[in-house]
Amino acid sequence: MGSMPMPLARSGDSMPATKAGMVMAHPAPLPRGAPPVGSVLYKKFSLELKVVQHEILPGYVVHMMAYNGQVPAPTIRVNEGDWVWVDFTNASDEMHTIHWHGLILDYRHDGVPYVTQDPIMRGQTYSYVFQAKPYGTHFYHCHFGTSLHMQAGMYGAFIVERAADPIREKFPYTQDYVYVLSSIDPISVQEQMNAMFARMRQRDVLMKRGALDLRTQNRFADLKALVKAVAKGYVPPYLRSRTSPRLPEPTFFLMNGRAAPATEPIRVKEGEWTRIRFINAGNVWHSLHMHGHDFQHVCSDGSPLPAPVRGNTLILAPGKTEDIVLLADNPGFWAVHDHDVTRTVNNGVYPGGAVTHIEYEGFNGTYTPSISLDE
Amino acid sequence: MGRILRLSRWTSKAFAGALVVGGVAFSHSARAQEEPPDPAAPTPAVQLDVGLRAVTSVNGTTSYGGSKPLGRIDFSDTYAYARGRTPLFSPNDRAGALLAITFPDEYYEPGTLLVAEANAFYESKWLTVRVGRGRNRSLIFPLPTLRDDDLIRWSDVQNPFSSGKSTADHQFVNTADVTIWPTPRLFADVHVENLPNFILRPDALGAFAINSYGTTVGYRQIPALARTSIVRKIGMGVNVYRLDLPSQDFGFDALAGAWMNLVPDPVHGVDWRLQAIYNRGTPSLILQTVNDTFRAEQASIVSSLGYSYRREMLPTFRANLVGAYKRYVRDGIDQYSIVANGFYALGATTEIGVQYQFRSRPRIPESFGDSVASSIKLAFVIALDTTTNRIFDERDSLLNTESGYLP
Ligand SMILES: [Cu+2]
Numbered sequence: 012m013g014s015m016p017m018p019l020a021r022s023g024d025s026m027p028a029t030k031a032g033m034v035m036a037h038p039a040p041l042p043r044g045a046p047p048v049g050s051v052l053y054k055k056f057s058l059e060l061k062v063v064q065h066e067i068l069p070g071y072v073v074h075m076m077a078y079n080g081q082v083p084a085p086t087i088r089v090n091e092g093d094w095v096w097v098d099f100t101n102a103s104d105e106m107h108t109i110h111w112h113g114l115i116l117d118y119r120h121d122g123v124p125y126v127t128q129d130p131i132m133r134g135q136t137y138s139y140v141f142q143a144k145p146y147g148t149h150f151y152h153c154h155f156g157t158s159l160h161m162q163a164g165m166y167g168a169f170i171v172e173r174a175a176d177p178i179r180e181k182f183p184y185t186q187d188y189v190y191v192l193s194s195i196d197p198i199s200v201q202e203q204m205n206a207m208f209a210r211m212r213q214r215d216v217l218m219k220r221g222a223l224d225l226r227t228q229n230r231f232a233d234l235k236a237l238v239k240a241v242a243k244g245y246v247p248p249y250l251r252s253r254t255s256p257r258l259p260e261p262t263f264f265l266m267n268g269r270a271a272p273a274t275e276p277i278r279v280k281e282g283e284w285t286r287i288r289f290i291n292a293g294n295v296w297h298s299l300h301m302h303g304h305d306f307q308h309v310c311s312d313g314s315p316l317p318a319p320v321r322g323n324t325l326i327l328a329p330g331k332t333e334d335i336v337l338l339a340d341n342p343g344f345w346a347v348h349d350h351d352v353t354r355t356v357n358n359g360v361y362p363g364g365a366v367t368h369i370e371y372e373g374f375n376g377t378y379t380p381s382i383s384l385d386e
Numbered sequence: 387m388g389r390i391l392r393l394s395r396w397t398s399k400a401f402a403g404a405l406v407v408g409g410v411a412f413s414h415s416a417r418a419q420e421e422p423p424d425p426a427a428p429t430p431a432v433q434l435d436v437g438l439r440a441v442t443s444v445n446g447t448t449s450y451g452g453s454k455p456l457g458r459i460d461f462s463d464t465y466a467y468a469r470g471r472t473p474l475f476s477p478n479d480r481a482g483a484l485l486a487i488t489f490p491d492e493y494y495e496p497g498t499l500l501v502a503e504a505n506a507f508y509e510s511k512w513l514t515v516r517v518g519r520g521r522n523r524s525l526i527f528p529l530p531t532l533r534d535d536d537l538i539r540w541s542d543v544q545n546p547f548s549s550g551k552s553t554a555d556h557q558f559v560n561t562a563d564v565t566i567w568p569t570p571r572l573f574a575d576v577h578v579e580n581l582p583n584f585i586l587r588p589d590a591l592g593a594f595a596i597n598s599y600g601t602t603v604g605y606r607q608i609p610a611l612a613r614t615s616i617v618r619k620i621g622m623g624v625n626v627y628r629l630d631l632p633s634q635d636f637g638f639d640a641l642a643g644a645w646m647n648l649v650p651d652p653v654h655g656v657d658w659r660l661q662a663i664y665n666r667g668t669p670s671l672i673l674q675t676v677n678d679t680f681r682a683e684q685a686s687i688v689s690s691l692g693y694s695y696r697r698e699m700l701p702t703f704r705a706n707l708v709g710a711y712k713r714y715v716r717d718g719i720d721q722y723s724i725v726a727n728g729f730y731a732l733g734a735t736t737e738i739g740v741q742y743q744f745r746s747r748p749r750i751p752e753s754f755g756d757s758v759a760s761s762i763k764l765a766f767v768i769a770l771d772t773t774t775n776r777i778f779d780e781r782d783s784l785l786n787t788e789s790g791y792l793p
């Protein structure tokens with residue numbers, strides 16, 4: 012992982028083909044206007060969820076949940092208007108979905124458990140079908156147990172390209188980078204994953220003998236049913252008798268699944284434009300500051316801004332995507348870092364975290380960067 | 387353990403290895419005690435597990451043909467521990483220290499505290515090492531009785547050096563043990579122990595000498611799957627101990643047990659345990675003193691059947707029936723006990739319950755209590771465990787077992 016730009020995932024590309032003999036989850040109806048099942052018009056993708064060991068820094072390895080074993084998940088690039096067919100197979104013990112963040116689609120393919128579909132169980136495959144729109148930088152992520160599952164690695168970029176891209180027309184960029192930011196409390200993730208998998212294994216037993224009722228899953232038909240159950244002695248899992256209050260406290264801040272100094276540099280060519288798509292798939296804000304250059308902020312949530320905004324610091328709220336373009340006109344090595352410097356640490360040790368740098372191709376400076384782990 | 391054992395990067399592995407190979411004891415490092423902290427080097431992370439367990443009951447005891455019925459307020463088995471663990475420089479390894487105190491025995495005077503655990507330990511994926519004081523390997527698994535010594539004459543290998551004053555004599559020892567885990571569930575340990583010796587005078591040189599050597603092998607299901615698997619634990623062990631009697635140098639015992647889920651269900655669970663002990667002891671011994679009852683040749687068997695109801699997978703109610711039988715081989719004396727109990731969970735860590743026990747121990751020395759007695763105990767039990775500054779996953783967690791080990 013980590014080589015830039017992110018691998019393209021296209022039909023006929025390196026993504027695995029849909030496997031024969033899959034156990035299909037209860038399917039959602041095809042969206043209106045969709046080509047018939049099996050049509051060659053679909054751009055088909057397969058994603059499989061598994062538990063992996065992911066190295067966020069040399070020597071720091073954590074268990075994560077990863078689409079196709081990658082953190083972040085493979086970047087998917089399609090053209091505006093393409094019909095997209097994604098077979099998602101769950102090869103883990105926990106339940107999952109995929110939510111297509113920023114895409115406008117038929118609600119049955121939006122991937123929100125208990126709202127648009129049942130969660131996808133172990134061994135099941137669910138097909139998401141939608142038309143790629145609107146144009147721009149979006150992402151996809153699990154929407155089951157989201158606070159844990161996203162932290163644990165279930166996110167990837169989803170780029171909808173347009174042949175006549177207004178950004179490219181104005182700023183003829185030759186490079187296109189994607190940086191997915193996230194934050195993780197590895198100990199909390201580990202603890203929660205263990206608890207979640209153990210719980211699922213117990214529920215499996217009940218399911219097999221047809222005894223897994225809604226209350227055992229802490230599920231209710233509606234708020235009224237919950238209120239009634241609580242009045243009758245049901246103990247919700249958020250009460251102190253069942254949990255010890257604790258929020259994850261992120262200790263590692265990742266760019267494309269890695270923390271500095273393991274993050275990939277932004278490699279630019281002097282005199283050329285570079286587009287960088289930042290996606291915040293984490294749960295903290297970032298304030299990315301770029302040294303030695305002003306960039307043009309061109310898109311937010313995938314949508315072009317009315318006019319490019321010149322700046323050197325980009326605010327990146329959780330769930331937002333922000334695109335910038337950058338003219339490489341000042342050769343050197345330049346830091347790009349979160350200016351909330353509490354996010355430029357690894358386990359509290361500075362420097363690290365959400366930091367990378369700009370590197371000019373072929374540049375020979377009088378000072379060359381090296382790595383420091385502890386200032 | 388008179389001194390704190392500090393493991394350096396070098397010694398952590400070397401010392402584990404030395405124990406495996408030759409039973410060589412650890413080196414005392416006096417240096418460790420006086421060194422001031424180094425402000426230039428930040429303190430490594432320490433995970434602290436702290437726990438309190440209050441086991442309280444109101445007991446009523448009736449004996450047949452002996453003393454009058456007795457009422458008693460009992461808080462034995464109440465326990466407090468603190469365990470600190472820290473990573474070692476070698477990334478897969480960790481070390482820690484455990485200290486635990488307990489009120490050992492129903493018949494001890496209030497205020498008597500026993501150091502149950504005081505040890506340094508080392509853990510890696512495939513190896514655990516413990517040196518100091520701790521629970522011995524006198525049983526394969528605990529029985530579902532209110533207290534861990536309710537059936538101790540049957541459930542545990544008896545310490546041949548016990549005076550009978552405290553049941554803790556059979557449970558807590560000075561120990562150095564090494565356990566190898568070739569897979570997350572299979573284990574084999576080798577242990578050397580100093581069983582508390584009340585036969586020798588406390589100041590005698592031999593009182594704290596290593597006097598027991600043994601090994602245990604078995605299979606243990608990981609905690610996350612313990613309720614939903616058929617096999618929870620299967621194990622067997624042997625111990626050889628030095629008697630140093632004029633007529634006999636060594637004794638030995640052997641034990642084996644199996645703990646199965648007859649119904650491996652997280653809501654309605656039924657489990658069954660069976661454990662047998664054979665203690666060769668001193669075959670010619672005639673039961674005369676209390677100590678003789680620990681040292682004479684004997685065989686015992688215990689079995690329990692338990693039902694646990696976990697409504698919506700939360701602790702709700704559990705009930706157990708336990709039977710225990712023992713025979714002193716030479717004298718042909720049979721002893722048995724039956725325990726029935728039921729506990730209702732007021733909270734995830736709090737239970738109230740009742741336990742009935744019948745004991746028949748004919749022809750035991752008089753100083754040892756009534757030969758036939760029954761008791762009823764109304765129990766109120768709280769077990770609190772908390773972890774601060776969590777930094778580790780457990781060696782036998784689900785993730786570490788099924789998705790590759792990470793420290
Ligand atoms: Cu998920």
